[in-house]
Amino acid sequence: MGKILIFGHQNPDTDSIISSIVMAYFERKFGNDVEACRQGAINKETEFVLNRLNIQAPTLINDVEDGTEVILVDHANIKESVPNLDNAIILKIIDHHNVALNTSYPLYYRAEPVGCTQTVMYKLFRENNIEIDKTIATLMVSAIISDTLLFKSPTCTKEDVEVAKKLSEIAGIDIEEYGMELLKAGTDLSSFTIDEILNLDAKEKLLKDKSAIIAQVNTASIDDVLKMKAELEEGIRKIIKEKSLDIFMFVITDIVNSTSKAIVLGNSATIAERAYNEKIVDNLIELKGVVSRKKQIVPIMTENA
């Protein structure tokens, strides 16, 4: 058998990249021949963490061969995974999302409804008496800060906060100071093309029978991002056409004030009006106090689809 490949979801965020690196480290402690992989480009926030620690990005993959043994981290969704997942052998899943895949064989599945995969990983380290060194701790706490928007997201649980505090002690960082620095690094869109921005953290979702992409970017200033509104809209229209989408929602989240606005396009754009009881004006909708796609967007959009 070849190496066991470990990877997170498409358009990887910081948790997906860090999960593959940390899980690979964990598996090697048991002598397993694994490779940390990723399904897409590294974003600026993740780059900030990897550069700080001088760690290489996981190997970029577009698919896996038939029969490849894989470990899925930070996703359990066939639509967010490699195209050939059905012909791979999933050995393990470590996750904190919904279940959106089937297997014909038993596997190791470890998921909890917490804010970040690393909060689950932390337990695996503890249960198996594997030491978390300074580098691993920095990686893990960075992912928790990223996924919970420094504990401000409604997806954040007491456990995420507790684990992040313990990890920040090992990492030797001031969690508030480091956290804001990390999140701000992720708001730098200057080096990306419009197409790249639309894809940075885009997830394909089925809202009942409506095909949707819900993309999200973090920023310290929504107005700054909206300077590109016309170009973003043009890019979104192209993607809607290519993928025959019913709706594309581009959510711009203000990490300082914990609120969002979204550009919404597509024949089913009015789902958002019903979901948030707000009018779409010039393709833009106010999402007051919304920061979490998982908790505050996907369920309510599905309900109103």
Place this chain on the structure above:
Amino acid sequence: MGKILIFGHQNPDTDSIISSIVMAYFERKFGNDVEACRQGAINKETEFVLNRLNIQAPTLINDVEDGTEVILVDHANIKESVPNLDNAIILKIIDHHNVALNTSYPLYYRAEPVGCTQTVMYKLFRENNIEIDKTIATLMVSAIISDTLLFKSPTCTKEDVEVAKKLSEIAGIDIEEYGMELLKAGTDLSSFTIDEILNLDAKEKLLKDKSAIIAQVNTASIDDVLKMKAELEEGIRKIIKEKSLDIFMFVITDIVNSTSKAIVLGNSATIAERAYNEKIVDNLIELKGVVSRKKQIVPIMTENA
């Protein structure tokens, strides 16, 4: 909110019943308001355990109301669960099977590819420093003996054996002696009607696009069970017609010699001939050395469907 309902799969075996009882005990340690339930009659093997310990059977349920919070044990399969599962809220899954359900929300999911749910449960007790008393240990080890056919099934792992040994010490039982007594109790079919026998441990499966039921009974003498062959065939034909099945496979497993024969009926019966390279003679096929539906029947039947 009402109580959280905990239940295993339809046509419950010993592991499904014991999982609901043991998980209820575990959840109550955290102050959770739970109720152990079951989706079907108690079999003779399970009855032997419950009578020995003077424990009541879990509450019989046929379905759950919309919005009921549930914990699934010993299954993660929508076809083996309550009909209204899609409108319930699955809080947790503790299992050792394949993944065959989807959710729109994150949940606690704990599964491992081991021989019995109790091997996973044992870890939960240990990780949470919850004592396993003599009664709970007897329940848990009984389920492991049942699911692994006293360690002879190919589904049995080193971990199942190790956990069973530790539990047998707490339970104060001789595992071989108690084990054979338990398994033999399960072979007593005398009090059941033909329809009940066909349903005792029957699982609906999709073999590619073919709808199948694969039922299994344990026995100390296959010939004894085959004395009812004509009546069993009549019952099977009735079920095939009622459920529009492509194939019904009634597997009779000799627990002393670790081998099986199966009565196979339905328009797709020849799947079994291809799967085992054996002829079906008078509706009966030899399954040499086969004892595990999960490892030695479902995958190979699916492959040949």
